[in-house]
Each structure stands twice: as C-alpha cells, then as structure tokens.
Amino acid sequence: MATIKDVARKAGVTVTTVSRVMNNRGYLSQETREKVRNAMEELHYKPNAIARSLFAKRSGIIGLILPSLRHPFFAELAGFIEHFAHIYSYKLLICDSNLDAVREKEFVDLLKSNQVDALIMGSHTLDVKEFAGLHYPIVTFDRIIEGLPYVYSDNYQGGIFAAQALLHAGCHHVAHICGNLQLDLLSNDRTKAFLQVMNDHGINPIVVQTETNVFDYAHYEEMIYPLLKMHADLDGIFATSDLLAAYVVRACYEMNIRVPQDIKVIGYDDVYLSELLVPQLTTIHQPVREMAEMAVRIAIHGEDEKFQQDNIFPVRLVHRATC
Template identity: 50%
Template sequence: MATIKDVAEKAQVSVTTVSRVLNNRGYISQATREKVFRIMKEMNYQPNEIARSLMRKRSMMLGMIIPTIAHPFFGELAYHIENYASSLGYKMLICNSRMNQRKEKEYIDMLKSNRVDGIIMGSHTLDVSEYIQLQQPIVTLDRRIADIPYVSSDNYRGGVLAAELLIRKGCRKIAHICGNLSLDLLGNLRSESFLDMLQKNDIETVVIELGTDVFESEDYENMITRLFEDHPDLDGLFASSDMIAANVIKVCASLGIAVPERLKLIGYDNIQFAALTNPALTTISQPLEEMGILAVDLIDKLVSGEQVGMEHILPVTLIERSST
C-alpha cells in the first residue's frame, strides 16, 4: 500500500508539500497540486484519515440524531443537512432515536467515541444535564435545551396563518390534531397560537393530542375516524404535520367527506408529497433547506471556536392549494 512518502518521491516533492495538498494549506502552485493528485491516483494512495484528523484536531464528522429518517419531514431535513455538510468537507453519522431514551444515550456515547466534531439534535428525550455535560458543539432543531443554540421555523406565526385562513374560509367548528402539548417543544407554539386565534374569534374547537411518538401513522386512521364520528359537523381541521393531514385526506375519502367542500384542511411542513395528495394539501411551509444549512453553519462556527447566538428562527409561509 502506497504511503505519503512514496507519493512524495514519485512526484519529486517533499512530504510536507504532499501534506499541504491533502489539507489544502499554504501556497501550492496549480501545476504541483495537479501533479500530486495525479500521482496519488496512479498509486491508489488512500490518506490515513485518523492521522489527518488527529493532526487537524478535527474529525470532519458530524452526528445527527433524529426520531426517524423514515418520516418524510426528517428525511428531507437530513438530506439538506448532509448535502450542505458534504460541501464543507464533513461526513455525517445519522442516528434514529425513535424517541427512546436508551437509544438516544447509546447514540450520543457512540458519536463521542467516534470523535465527531459536533452533534445536530432533532430528538430530545434525556435530562438537560446530559446535553450540557457533553461539552462539545451541539445545535438543536426545533428544541430549546438550556443555553444550546437552536434552529427553528416561526412556529407561532405558522399557527396564526393557519387559523386566519380557516376563519377567512368561514369555518365555525375546527379540529386541531397535534403532538403531546405537555412536552417542551417549540413546535407546540404552532398549536398555542392557533388555539388562541380561534378562542379570540369565538370558534368552537376540538383538540386531539397524539402520543409522544407522533412520527408513526399506524394509529392515525382509527383516531381520525373516531374524530369524525364524534364530531360529524366539523368544517375545518389543522394538522400539525403534513403526514397527519395526508391521513385525514385518506379517511375523508373513505367516509365520503368532501375536501374542501365540506371540510377545509391545512397541514404543516410542506414536505414534497404535500403537493401530490388529492386534493393537493394547503400547508404552512417550513424552509427545510435553509434550516439545514443554518444548523450546519452554526456547528461549523462552534467547532472553529466562534461564538454564536442561541435563537435562530426562520420565517414560514402559507402555501394554499386545493384542500382549502
């Protein structure tokens, strides 16, 4: 197996020059750079990444812990994060916690042992002290944990936009399906503002809270069916995710409830398939690509020793389609 010394000898340069080419440091002429890369390719030279990371004191690896990559929202967000991180030279280790404390703790320990430069947390089940004790760069997504920097969309504004649209459409009895509101999640602000708006406008409201694992849709259909059986006069519904809203469309089709003629429906997230449902889903759009890029930029700055602010909230937009 070729070594860095072998490459240097064949290229007729010093080992230091080859090292500078590999690490993109110092001035190296374009001709020398191209020659070194050509020799490395000819000799099938593979840099020792462990040695390089020790030299740089950075592994150029990031960890990401999310509830499940099988959920389209987290799948799309993870795509944008990995894509941008890769452009900066980072590799990603993506972990599914399934909102399980044991799994999350095991993944955090694994990421530490793999010397990742930082962790992006989209899951939060452990005691706050566990995250503080990590003593390494962390950025959270839609979660506020102690003094850890976080990235979020404007959930409060999202709830207001949803309420205003349903009120404008003339809805008088509106259901809201959301996650567990007892959990300390920034996403609950969309429910808080939505329900506040309905109360101020004296509109009858039905609230359905899901369990802690709101990312699996196995029980959605039964729950939504019971909702319409108990409240056949519903004329509006705001779901706290597009996945929940898609299940509402499916149940409405089976029960003969016309959307939007009889029921106006709004989702949240604007994941790609929201435009593909029948009818196409009106939704509150989170800027997933921008959120992913910002999370990576914050981690990169923290790894470099820079100071960053704690709160990073990006604007949401109403995307009106056929379901309203």
C-alpha cells in the first residue's frame, strides 16, 4: 500500500507538505495542493489511520460490549448506536459477550489495548471491582457502576405500568418472567415495582427467572411450558422482554390458551417484534433510539463533564392486542 512517502515522491514535494495538504495546515498554494491531490488519487492513497491514531492518541473508535447481538433489543440498540457513532464520525467495535464473564473481561482488556476512545457497556456479568483499574470513559447501559455515567429507562415506572395494565384488565392470577435477578441490573426494578403494585392489590405473582449465563432460546421454552401447565388458572403474564413475551404468546397458542381472552400478556422494550406478532404485543416502550444517542454523546464528550451521571429516559405503555 502506498504511504505518504510514495505520495511525496510522486508529487515532487516533501512528506511535510503532503501532511499539510491532508491536514490543511500552514501555507499552501493551490498548485501544490493539486499536485499532491493528484498523486494521492493516482496511487489510491489512503492515510494509515493506525499511524495517525498512534500519534494523536485517539483512535476514533467506540467499543460496545453487548450480551447478545441476536437478541432483538440489543440488535436494535447496536443498530442505533452504530448510526449515531457514524454521525459523530466514530467507528464502532462491537463485542458479543454472550453473557460470559470471562469473555466480557477479555473484551474490556481488548478494547483498552486497542485504544478505544470510549466504551459503552451493555453487558454486565462482571463484578464492579473489575472496573477499578481502568480509568477511561465508560458509559453504562442499565447498570450503575460507581463513578461512571449510566443510561437507562425508568424501569420502576415500567413495572408499575405493566402491573396497572394487568390489574385494569381484571387479572388476578399473575406470573412474572424476568432475566436473572442476580445480575445487578437496573432492569430488576421492573420486577420490584411490579411485585410492589401487585402486592398492594393483594396479589402475589409467581416469579420465574432465566438462568444466569444463558441467552438460549430453548431454555425459554423449558421455563414457559411448565409454568403454563402447572398454573392453569393464570390470567396475566408480564415478561421483561418482548422476546420472552413472544415465547409466552406462542406457547399459549400451542397449548390452546387464547391470548388475550384467557391470558393477558405484556412484554417490554417495544422492539419491531412486538408489532410483528399475532396478536400484536402490548408492551412497555423504551426509547432505544434516544438512549443510544445519549450513550454515544456521553461516550464522545464524556470528559467535558457537561453530562449528568444519571440519565434516565421515560417509558410508556403501548396498548396493542395482548392486554
């Protein structure tokens, strides 16, 4: 590949002049600019971003660690983060931890080695103390880590909305399906709020959690079928993702339980999936797009400190056909 030296030779100038043309510094005649530009084009020259990064001590790359790219919520989140990163002229290095703490730690180190300018953490299997040594800009999604800014939506309110919707629809025998509560996530507030409201109304929901380190969709089925079988009197289910809710809806269909006539179902996230299902899913909307933009902006301008640590976004109930 052509280097700056090849360009300089071809254009009959020094590398300093070529560098000046590229960076628009110092005095340059139009003629020199053109000579250099022509040489660059003829050689298909692209400046080596690695060499530039080394000198500039910034790579223009944001790292993103997610628990799963296949999960529709995170796929959507990744899509938006990529979108905004590109708008702000940053590249994105995406890592899929698959909810594995070892891989997650590897990725954190890897991204540090690769001099990413900032890190957005959407996967949280690591202990908080693993982040003690690293002081570079990290934004956290849905989790509080001492001293780092975090972006999340109003999970507590989401739980309240879900509970109210089920109560309003007349449910009395309610189940709640959620991710593993041992992971120290802010989304656990959905569960907390939901149970609180239900308890206030004298209802004690059955709670089912996924296993800790699993994003395995077969496992979802192994949870849901027994739940429905053992509790024939259930008339309402709140699942903490649209994906989980979709599995619930399908299981109901396979078991000839009608949704919403026999069981009401509420999901969470409001990803494209919720509109796509039959029947369309009633769910709690998270403003993913806005959250993604905020995460990117904090990642980029984190040092300027004009951002708050606590970045909460409102949720809302989206009424569709399952509740």
